[in-house]
Amino acid sequence: MQYISTRGDAPELGFSDAVLTGLARDGGLYVPKQWPQFSAAEIRAMRGLAYPDLAIRVLTPFLGGEIAAPVFEKLVRGAYATFRHDAVCPLVQSGPNSFILELFHGPTLAFKDVAMQLLARLLDHVLAERGQHATIAGATSGDTGGAAIDAFAGRDRTDIFILFPHGRVSPVQQRQMTTSTAANVHALAIEGNFDDCQGLLKDMFNDHAFRDRVALSGVNSINWARIMAQIVYYFSSALTLGSPDRPVSFTVPTGNFGDIFAGYAAKRMGLPIDRLVIATNDNDILARTMASGEYRTTGVVATTSPSMDIQVSSNFERLLFESGGRDAATVRRYMAGLKQSGAFTIEKAQMQNIRGEFSAGRSSMAETDETIRSTLASTGYLLDPHTATAVHVANTQPKSTIPMIVLATAHPAKFPAAVEKASGVAPKLPSWLDGMMLREEKFTVLPSELKMVEDHISRRARAAR
């Protein structure tokens, strides 16, 4: 299995190099050269597998034989042993034909743990085999940072630098990033919003001298392994509901488009998925794009679902590549438009392809609050604000006999103030996180300036030459 860039101008890479590289050197994102295929019979044979066994079955074709089967098995089992639920990602029925896929039973209570726990082990393995060290950089609107720090803390082949928007993450999210005592962890509070952090990250990758000097690697969903690991729970939940003999639909709270792109990948691999519904908060660029065909950035507004406060949705590029017949020149044209004027218009036929698979909807903060309140009142289930945006959007989709699975991407206790305001109930952190809110914080505040951030990293990264 080889990996190619969405911009068509970077070397094709094998699995290990694609994982180490993160962003392609032409600024594009890596995707598999072909989508692995599972027949209906092969999918049927996956029924009843425990989550780690399913992960091994679904993910092995992506490795291209580069990681020996017993090694990969050990990495996968280690990753999912960190989860506090036997099913890893349990499916809960929430209505006659609706379900909630709980993705928050990992160490930091967010869906990011599902991929990050595996990615950290994969990177460690590849670096150890090569006798190399790497500098990991990541941008976060709140959850990726904590999950990455948990997964990489104390690993001696990597230093990790996480850029988060100063003052714009929840207090729990912030503590998950700033209270690590591991010497290889560096939390950087950037004076800006998430798009500024992600912009800095992409600029660091596009500064080839810096990138090579510090052996830069990325753990955001620009890294193919992040998307890859997330494909598994689309399979696990669909299998529980009778796949491949019954199609299912998914509604996904969306920001950077990584999670829902994993659903699209599952569909390309043969999983019968009917609709993939994009749920946005007030930062509704994707819902507007679906309606108008024009991708136009506006300012980011702060909401009660801060992890989705994103305007430049980086994995949308992967969908543009796929839905346009893998035409890298068109992707390059769109991305140039985005850089120059903050906007581009998607070709009509391509937009039709996208609308053939995806729907979209938006949930305002008031609608999200009301969904948290009414869901608690009617079912006793407490939603986090991100999941609530998706429940609201799922409820506004046309009625269908096809089961709808909503992805629950975070535990409500990560956002206690917003949840209490909406529902009157203050969710408690699980006992293993007791004390975190009282621990001393360690972070550095930096302006949103590339040179200052690069200098800061260069001085501290052990891989710097």
Ligand SMILES: Cc1ncc(COP(=O)(O)O)c(C=O)c1O
């Ligand atoms: C809790 C939560 N929900 C939803 C999202 C959006 O996911 P994605 O960026 O993969 O679209 C994020 C951040 O990524 C998140 O942290």
Ligand SMILES: N[C@@H](CCOP(=O)(O)O)C(=O)O
């Ligand atoms: N919502 C994310 C933003 C970064 O997304 P990623 O999936 O590309 O890492 C976050 O919580 O940080």
